[in-house]
Amino acid sequence: MVMSDTIQKVFLSTNYKRGIQYISIGTAIMLALSYACYDIFWLPPRRIRHIPHWKYTNFFIKTFFRKASLQEKIKQSADIRDGLNLRPDRIGWTIHVSSPSGVKTILSKPDVFVKAFNKADNKKTIYERFVGGNNLLLSEGEDYKRLKKVTNITVNPAFRRPVPIQLFGRMTQRTLQEIDQMGGKQVDMTDLCNRLTLDILGKAVFDFNFDATGDPHNEWTHVYKSIMESMSNKLFYYLPFLDQGKWLWLFPKRYQAHQNLTKFLNMLSEMISNKRQTIAANHEEGTRNDLLSLMIDSELNEEVDGLTDEEIMENLCIFFFAGHETTANAVAFIIYNLAKDQERQEQARQEVLHHLGDAPEDILPTLEDAMKLTFINQIMKETMRMYGPVSGISPRITTEDTFIDGAFIPKDTFVSVSIFRLHHNEKVWKSHNEFIPERFSPEGEFDQFTNEGIQWAPFGSGRRQCIGMNFSLFEQKVVLAMLLRKYTWTLPEDSIHKENVVTSGIITVCPKELRINFERRY
Numbered sequence: 303m304v305m306s307d308t309i310q311k312v313f314l315s316t317n318y319k320r321g322i323q324y325i326s327i328g329t330a331i332m333l334a335l336s337y338a339c340y341d342i343f344w345l346p347p348r349r350i351r352h353i354p355h356w357k358y359t360n361f362f363i364k365t366f367f368r369k370a371s372l373q374e375k376i377k378q379s380a381d382i383r384d385g386l387n388l389r390p391d392r393i394g395w396t397i398h399v400s401s402p403s404g405v406k407t408i409l410s411k412p413d414v415f416v417k418a419f420n421k422a423d424n425k426k427t428i429y430e431r432f433v434g435g436n437n438l439l440l441s442e443g444e445d446y447k448r449l450k451k452v453t454n455i456t457v458n459p460a461f462r463r464p465v466p467i468q469l470f471g472r473m474t475q476r477t478l479q480e481i482d483q484m485g486g487k488q489v490d491m492t493d494l495c496n497r498l499t500l501d502i503l504g505k506a507v508f509d510f511n512f513d514a515t516g517d518p519h520n521e522w523t524h525v526y527k528s529i530m531e532s533m534s535n536k537l538f539y540y541l542p543f544l545d546q547g548k549w550l551w552l553f554p555k556r557y558q559a560h561q562n563l564t565k566f567l568n569m570l571s572e573m574i575s576n577k578r579q580t581i582a583a584n585h586e587e588g589t590r591n592d593l594l595s596l597m598i599d600s601e602l603n604e605e606v607d608g609l610t611d612e613e614i615m616e617n618l619c620i621f622f623f624a625g626h627e628t629t630a631n632a633v634a635f636i637i638y639n640l641a642k643d644q645e646r647q648e649q650a651r652q653e654v655l656h657h658l659g660d661a662p663e664d665i666l667p668t669l670e671d672a673m674k675l676t677f678i679n680q681i682m683k684e685t686m687r688m689y690g691p692v693s694g695i696s697p698r699i700t701t702e703d704t705f706i707d708g709a710f711i712p713k714d715t716f717v718s719v720s721i722f723r724l725h726h727n728e729k730v731w732k733s734h735n736e737f738i739p740e741r742f743s744p745e746g747e748f749d750q751f752t753n754e755g756i757q758w759a760p761f762g763s764g765r766r767q768c769i770g771m772n773f774s775l776f777e778q779k780v781v782l783a784m785l786l787r788k789y790t791w792t793l794p795e796d797s798i799h800k801e802n803v804v805t806s807g808i809i810t811v812c813p814k815e816l817r818i819n820f821e822r823r824y
């Protein structure tokens with residue numbers, strides 16, 4: 303009996319010890335696994351962890367749950383050291399650069415910092431289906447060279463000088479009529495500018511009248527609007543796996559947006575083949591000015607390989623994506639700035655009246671008129687500094703080990719320029735939160751900068767600079783000149799933007815529902 307008790311005790315204590323051992327080993331494995339998960343999923347890869355970085359949790363909480371105003375975001379940006387900041391992004395951990403020297407390094411070395419978007423990988427989400435093709439914005443290498451050659455022939459006449467200034471004027475006139483029809487009160491200028499630039503682009507890109515200004519609820523405007531809205535949905539932007547076939551049944555609205563995109567792409571495809579037929583039937587060359595006709599015409603040019611229908615479509619899409627909301631948002635932000643700064647609004651008006659006269663009728667500015675509007679030019683530049691309609695350039699990937707501002711950046715790292723933070727970098731811009739157009743006057747603050755860095759880049763810079771820059775600048779000028787001649791405007795008393803501008807959007811940023819009160823001058 304005594305003997306068996308002793309054996310039992312020994313046995314129990316051995317089991318107990320073993321149990322403790324198992325628990326300890328299990329706990330150690332759990333801890334190691336948790337740490338590995340934390341290390342892999344929560345922190346940036348070790349090879350770039352020396353760059354100041356956000357924590358994944360912080361990023362997601364700030365992105366999805368906290369509605370920071372633009373001014374708060376600017377404050378957050380002040381925390382970022384050295385102009386380099388690493389954060390999780392749609393394509394993975396990405397270094398966002400906002401120092402003039404760092405920005406110059408990236409934009410002046412397009413062979414080291416190449417476009418990172420992998421077009422072949424994923425053509426299932428709305429974003430990739432619409433803009434992920436072999437297009438001018440995202441392609442690289444030989445593909446890009448070929449596209450650039452074609453667009454040098456087509457875009458130059460369609461989008462550079464001479465820009466279709468009469469078209470800008472005619473379309474703006476319809477917007478003025480709509481403001482009048484609404485009685486000028488509480489006019490949603492975010493929406494109106496969006497519709498105006500859509501109509502302009504529709505005509506310039508493929509000679510199509512969306513009629514978004516005359517009939518905002520028509521089918522094509524509705525379809526296009528739903529695509530654009532779906533592109534700025536944060537959930538699907540940051541978690542693209544949800545935006546694909548097997549998950550879509552969970553999101554009926556998203557499913558509908560996919561259907562609308564299919565409809566839009568079919569319409570483009572039909573338009574391309576119709577245009578081909580018309581061009582073949584008419585034979586006359588040089589009389590067509592829309593981008594689509596010029597792209598088809600370029601096939602006759604022996605110096606370039608013509609584009610396939612698919613390539614033409616992918617590039618038409620990118621012209622819409624890059625050229626529509628960007629200009630609309632730029633104009634909306636200018637209207638906001640001038641509503642808040644009545645003195646400069648009047649100064650701008652006097653400049654327009656000086657060059658276009660004060661007759662009580664709409665005057666469509668000519669190219670020569672537009673070029674004389676120097677103060678308005680400063681207002682446009684300053685507004686694009688404060689509220690760049692594009693928050694950053696499309697991501698690049700490094701093709702070799704390199705350095706930005708002395709920090710080591712290994713090969714295969716994603717890098718982008720944060721245009722927004724560059725333009726609010728306190729080390730560069732005095733009183734960066736204030737609207738001071740005179741910064742861009744001759745010998746103003748901007749003129750004093752050295753060319754050791756790039757301080758202002760709403761359109762990017764270098765080899766991949768925006769191809770529609772001139773088009774957009776003249777479009778903005780015409781719209782503003784015509785608005786200034788016809789109206790004075792203010793923010794309504796109950797405006798949500800009274801203190802600070804409230805914005806929305808991810809890639810392109812706009813003032814949210816900017817309501818304006820207009821007073822007619824004639």
Ligand code: HEM
Pocket residue numbers: 438439440461620621622624625626628629632690691692694695696697759760761762763765766767768769770771773774
């Ligand atoms: C205020 C208006 C606009 C802004 C702020 C803007 C901004 C930009 C920026 C920052 C880039 C460079 C992207 C990068 O480096 O990754 C870019 C490129 C581009 N933009 Fe714009 N853009 C505007 C208007 C337009 C318009 C009106 C069009 C055409 C209709 C257009 C077409 C393009 C294209 C095709 C590219 C790619 C150029 C290339 O890589 O060779 N943009 N734009």
